[in-house]
Amino acid sequence: MKFASFGLAVFAAAVFGAQASAHVVLDKSEARIGKSYKAVLAVPHGCEGAATVRLTVQVPEGLIAIKPMPKPGWAIEVKKGAYARAYDFMHGTKLSEGVKEISWSGRLEDGFYDEFNFTGFVADSFKSGDVLPIPAIQDCEKGVTKWVETAAPGQDPHALKYPAPLLRLTAAEPPRGAASGVAKGDIVVSGGWSRATPGGAKVGAGYFAITNTGREPDRLVAASADIAETVEIHDMSNRDGVMVMRPLEEGLAIPAGRSVALTSGGLHLMLTGLKAPLVEGKSVAVTLQFERAGKMAVLLDVLSVGAQAPGGQQGAASAEHANH
Incomplete structure (x- = not known):
């Protein structure tokens, strides 16, 4: 499965622009290929004043070995399924299925902010510069907001009303001084x-x-x-x-x-x-x-x-x- 590579400047504008604080976004929006990753999804408000009662995250293909973090007062539901292919994982193992969707159910008033976390592993099937959309659906007591939109080639990301959180992938390079190991x-x-x-x-x-x-x-x-x-x-x-x-x-x-x-x-x-x-x-x-x-x-x-x-x-x- 292929994902478009976006320029760093465009990506930064989409994620860190002035209106980003109003969106559901990733706290850490960059991950290394072939490495573990902890996703922190920030939910800054409800739906036009209504409290959030459910957040559903759709896990993109290639983000594997997903484990959601429990939240006090919130129930967790996961949906599992087969991956498009078997992926190399730690200790020489291969994974062919796993969590494809996570839902947290509870209550978050519009006047408060909260975070929803899960860990995973970025498969080595990507190339540096790829960007993974991580769609999030926010159910509220009144209404639903679907943070699922992605910019088409040549489209201004700021034109999106409900942009999906984006995860930019970088090459898995060891730190300076460890390259020869x-x-x-x-x-x-x-x-x-x-x-x-x-x-x-x-x-x-x-x-x-x-x-x-x-x-x-x-x-x-x-x-x-x-x-x-x-x-x-x-x-x-x-x-x-x-x-x-x-x-x-x-x-x-x-x-x-x-x-x-x-x-x-x-x-x-x-x-x-x-x-x-x-x-x-x-x-x-x-x-x-x-x-x-x-x-x-x-x-x-x-x-x-x-x-x-x-x-x-x-x-x-x-x-x-x-x-x-």
Whole structure:
């Protein structure tokens, strides 16, 4: 299914123009292709003074895995159906059906404003610049307002009396500094490295940066490597002048839109029971397990025994030490 690509200036005028405050609109009107998206529909008034009693949202094709957010005092009804095709989703799965329509029923007086939320996933079948209309039907105690109109090619969007909320799609590019990493879902792992170990050593360590490009938090919950009997996520900290190391039993939190660094002297992977030494110039394959992104295979470049980080720089400089 194809959608017209609108110029950014036209799109901005349609969504953020002077009359936008009178319309049902999306609070966040831009989403990345192949990523999760949280839709916040703002309802600023009723129908010519009458209270709103129902809001129905029609989910466009290609916006999948929809989950509406409950609202106190409002009932939710969903209609499900088959998609036009099967879409790739997280953890290697495919989705061929899902929620096609959401209705919230309750009461919102004309003099008040409220928001109606749902989450979903933008399928990778789109191209950057595509715009998705998300039609919304507002039922009131007296009358119905259908926010379903879209501008035809060459038509002035301001001429529309009841424009549909619009969602502009952008390319799913990782943030600056994470482009060279390995990506899966919203997670990008970059800069993986380790230190060489002498023959007979049974313990090694692994370091890298993790960036969460999505809108939902994730968590690194486990790791494994063929070269080691066990791999654990550890934290090292200074307590009263003594370096203390402890495993993170509940894993490592990766906040939405943030980066977390595993570095020498801080967070790191501990490889125990090494079956062979880590040799400078070689690589170590490690499998990371995330709550949301699933399993990800990464390589750690083995540097010299005394290395601090690739290039001799301390790796913590550009990433944040997240709470865990």
